[in-house]
Amino acid sequence: MELVTPDFGLLFWQVLTFLTVLFVLSKFAWKPIMSGLKEREESIENALSEARKAKDEMAGLKADNEKLLAEARKERDKMLQEAQTISVSLINDAKEKAGKESQIMINAAKEEIQTSKEAALAELKNYLASTSLLIAEKVIRKNLSAENAQQELVKDIISNSSQN
């Protein structure tokens, strides 16, 4: 029976000691421990969520960058293509224009050649006509004197005319 009968002295000291321990440890141990634990857990959780956020942001930025790059590439391709078509059309235009112009110039040259030719011919005709007249006149004048003189005269006239 002694084993299961609480001893007064022990009960007294146990109540006193336990309350003291409870008070002292609550104030100087459990409170800082629990708050320290909570603080650390919160800071870890915050750090984790921030890291996750940063990761998401990075992923977003990367996607944006890629989109921009793709757009830029597309634009460049488009510009290149445009430039190519423009240059081709320019060349073609130039060619066409040059062709046309040269044709005009050739035509003009031909015309001029024709006119100069015609003018030259006309002049030649006129000259021939006048020279023939002159020859005929001189021949007629000296026709009666001598045959030798006639021939000499003709030779003279011709050489004079060639000197002219």
Add this chain to the structure above:
Amino acid sequence: MTSNSLGIKFLSVLLTISLSLGFEAKASDSAHEGDEKFDISSMIFHHIGDAHEWHFASFGETHIGLNLPVILYSSDRGIETFSFSNLKSHDPHRPVVFKGYTTNHHGKIISTLPGREIFGFMKDPHATHQEGAVQVYNISITKNIASMFLSVVILFLVFIPVASGYKKRQGAAPKGIQSFFEPIVVFIRDEIAVPNIGKKSDKFMPFLLTVFFFIWFNNLLGLIPGGANLTGNIAVTFCLAFFTLIITIFSGSKDYWMHILWTPGIPMWLRPIMLPVELVGILSKPFSLMVRLFANITAGHVIILSLLGLTFIFKSAAVGVAATIFSTVMSLLELFVALLQAYVFTLLSAMYFGQATAEHEHDHADGHH
């Protein structure tokens, strides 16, 4: 050195300690009874009981121990303090009388003067009772109380530095002793308090942590040869269970009391019958806590002491070797029980607090089950 040879060394140390514990028991017993016959039950009760001196070892007639202070309070004499050495007698048949006090055959202090008696919850059946005697309250620092003070010193020396670690390394990883105790504290919070109590668990954490470590440390101190059987003492477990009861009662929500006084979800005629059952339940819960811790720890001590006692009953070295091996195994089991009982006490306390503080939805759901 390999771990194997270390293990052998450890075993041999344990063997020596266990044997010396037994020899000491024999020596004290033979001095007590005055003959060579070994009384195992008196040896066991001597070891699991309380004493006014802390006895460490005996070598023949040389006893190594500490006489603890005796503190007595009575209304006529006030507080009296003296060392127990004043009352110690080397002849058990001739007790020493000092200031009107002496010791009985159990080593308890009794009064020799008429009209004065030592206060106790259970009257000694052998003592003559006097009506109207002056009650002397014995609040001596006994072996159990000294051991409890030692455990308090250890608790302070352990947990105040642990707490300072959180200030020193704010938000950083735990270090040293802090990293050993942090998982235990987190376990008590996350596996005991939060699942059973819920949102209000923070309020109960100081009590749960104190109870857990107080019981665990004292269980371990009790397992050291020569240590006191503090947590296997009914007064201690009564006190711990009483605190659980008080906290349960004072944190009881309206729903909790309604549940007890007017149990919902059962037929009207059953309700008056349920009332006393529920009221008994309030007391039976802490009562089970008290008995469980007391019985488990005391039983562990009794088994180890009985195994060692076999050596002296059979007076054989072979039995001694076997008993030492068995009691070593039991001691290892007791190391686990020390932790387990601290856990069980804390867990059940948390469950009772959880029931007391439960919200209406929870209570209602319980009522339908």
